Amino acid sequence: MSNSDNIASARAHSNIAFIKYWGNRDHKLRLPANSSLSMNLADLHTTTTVEWSYALQVDSLTINGAPAGDIPLARVRRHLDALRHRLNTDWHARVESRNNFPIGTGIASSASAFAALTVAAVAAYGAEFEERELSTLARLGSGSAARSIPAGFVEWRAGDSHESSYAETFAHSNHWDLVDVIAIVSRDHKRVGSSAGHQTADTGSLQRGRVECASGRLRDVKAAIKARDFERFAPIVEEDSNLMHAVMMTSKPPLFYWQPLSLAIMDSVRRMREQDALQVCYTLDAGPNVHCICLAADALAVATRLQAISPKIDIMRSGVGGGGVVIPLAGA
Numbered sequence: 385m386s387n388s389d390n391i392a393s394a395r396a397h398s399n400i401a402f403i404k405y406w407g408n409r410d411h412k413l414r415l416p417a418n419s420s421l422s423m424n425l426a427d428l429h430t431t432t433t434v435e436w437s438y439a440l441q442v443d444s445l446t447i448n449g450a451p452a453g454d455i456p457l458a459r460v461r462r463h464l465d466a467l468r469h470r471l472n473t474d475w476h477a478r479v480e481s482r483n484n485f486p487i488g489t490g491i492a493s494s495a496s497a498f499a500a501l502t503v504a505a506v507a508a509y510g511a512e513f514e515e516r517e518l519s520t521l522a523r524l525g526s527g528s529a530a531r532s533i534p535a536g537f538v539e540w541r542a543g544d545s546h547e548s549s550y551a552e553t554f555a556h557s558n559h560w561d562l563v564d565v566i567a568i569v570s571r572d573h574k575r576v577g578s579s580a581g582h583q584t585a586d587t588g589s590l591q592r593g594r595v596e597c598a599s600g601r602l603r604d605v606k607a608a609i610k611a612r613d614f615e616r617f618a619p620i621v622e623e624d625s626n627l628m629h630a631v632m633m634t635s636k637p638p639l640f641y642w643q644p645l646s647l648a649i650m651d652s653v654r655r656m657r658e659q660d661a662l663q664v665c666y667t668l669d670a671g672p673n674v675h676c677i678c679l680a681a682d683a684l685a686v687a688t689r690l691q692a693i694s695p696k697i698d699i700m701r702s703g704v705g706g707g708g709v710v711i712p713l714a715g716a
Contacts, residue, residue, distance in 0.1 A: 390436040390475075391436075392507035393434075394432055394502075394504035395429050395430065395500055396432075396495075396496045396497075396499035397708075398496045399424045400675045401420050401422040401528065401669065402422060403605055404624055404625065404627075405418070405527055405528055405540065406581070406582065406585050406670075411582070413523075413545075414523050414549075415544070415549050416527055416540065416549070417591070418595045418602075419539065419541050419598070419599065420598075421605055422528070422540070423537050424537075428484065428485045428700070429484060429496055430493070430500045431482050432480065432481040432500035433504060434501065436505075440478065442476055443457075443460065443461045443464050444479065445457045447481050447487070462525075463501060463524060470521060471506070485700065495526055495529045497529070498532075499533050502522040502533070503708040504710070518533045519550040519552070520546055520549060520550045522708075523540075523551075530549070530550060531551045534707045535556065535706040536705075536707075537560075538554070539551065539554050539602070539606065557706055559609070559612075560612045561679065564676070564701070565683055566673060566674070567649050567690045569645045571698075577670075581639055584636065585631060588631055588636065591631045594631055598624075608620070617665070618664075622667065624667070625666065632670070642672060643672040649676070652689065652693055653665065653666040653674070656685075660689075662685055663681075664677065665677050
């Protein structure tokens with residue numbers, strides 16, 4: 385990128401939801417069917433640089449050093465349109481984005497990507513928005529990106545309008561020493577993305593029941609996190625994950641993200657907790673990879689047991705992370 389006063393870089397972290405976001409009440413605004421709750425992941429992040437220029441005729445996008453395909457480029461252009469509207473500009477932008485973890489595999493790469501894009505684009509234009517508004521803007525690009533703007537343990541309020549659907553920190557990153565030991569079953573890009581899945585969430589018979597009970601699960605998980613009560617925390621997190629995937633599997637058409645190895649890992653995690661007294665539970669986003677949430681003291685033992693299940697499993701680990709922030713430009 386060239387030197388310019390209209391350029392900035394930002395970094396945002398992926399997040400793992402304990403109470404899931406699945407389905408929208410308003411697809412255009414990405415107003416979720418229920419409020420959700422998550423933890424930012426310190427070691428999984430997207431770094432994005434945005435340069436606005438009056439001389440550009442179109443937006444451009446590179447991901448991990450390569451020109452983006454038509455689908456991700458179109459999605460970023462739509463988000464830039466929303467940001468242009470808020471910033472009151474018709475300038476186009478060059479966007480360079482880099483991830484340090486696999487994208488499109490159920491590890492919330494769109495969350496960190498659109499959070500970082502939002503923060504960088506606003507900063508590059510010289511604007512300053514409150515965290516709450518940045519969260520609402522990031523939500524327009526990817527619903528879960530709303531949760532990657534604040535730091536630590538985050539609640540995304542469903543709201544009933546653009547302004548009232550935002551995320552906020554309810555416990556800081558140093559509140560509870562949890563670790564996400566991610567069992568990577570597949571690095572392949574999923575055939576059906578989350579955005580498409582949200583469109584069909586209401587076609588099955590289970591979504592209504594999942595949504596009606598979500599607020600109770602959120603209340604209980606939030607209380608467990610505040611009390612650092614893993615015994616209370618674990619079964620609710622697993623139940624919420626199972627419910628979301630049950631909705632996926634019974635939607636029309638059905639979505640099957642679990643693989644045989646995913647099921648083996650989930651079974652092993654339950655046995656680790658029940659038989660080996662390890663403080664660990666599982667949760668899966670829209671993909672086959674299994675997030676094994678545990679106390680930091682048990683992370684090594686959990687990772688060792690996971691790798692013993694199959695040589696095909698790769699392990700990534702992360703503690704609790706911060707929010708979306710502007711960072712110095714490379715070479716500056």
